[in-house]
Amino acid sequence: DSGVTQTPKHLITATGQRVTLRCSPRSGDLSVYWYQQSLDQGLQFLIQYYNGEERAKGNILERFSAQQFPDLHSELNLSSLELGDSALYFCASSVAGRGVETQYFGPGTRLLVL
């Protein structure tokens, strides 16, 4: 158990809908990262938040947005969903004190868009 929690574990929805994925980082970690893993793909970095502020953006679509709240949990919002958005979405956290750090991953949310 990494200490990172993600809800829900599974999500089935229809095209055009909007969903929210939730992540709680490990106790004491200030940084949260979101990754997408599509079929036969590695993990693609989407976005990073540090202590409530956006720190870095990767290949995140404009239909996707995220935020980190004062209690450090984070939400990833996916809107106008398309079939191709079906994937595993992972959240990771790190202390983000100095340099590049080990990121600890949650169990993921499996999203299926029908």
Place this chain on the structure above:
Amino acid sequence: DQQVKQNSPSLSVQEGRISILNCDYTNSMFDYFLWYKKYPAEGPTFLISISSIKDKNEDGRFTVFLNKSAKHLSLHIVPSQPGDSAVYFCAAGLAGAGSYQLTFGKGTKLSVIP
């Protein structure tokens, strides 16, 4: 453009023998490298890391070697055990501008045969 490549999608090894997983990268600015292990229906689990100032890091049965001139790293598992059967991801980090995002390879599925 894939900056981190794991060219072998799968690898089979006999129990007790050595497993060698390889990873190549193209961005010479990467200064931190990690290996993660992933079981089905779970998030990636951190295994071992190495900084670019080192060429070897060891932790029990796991050793990571870094060859900066060749932009190549490898993970050695000795001896291999059936419980090591999983997908292994190589990741590289670039601590620039306070962003600690990781770039992942697509993974190598290791099967350890009893």
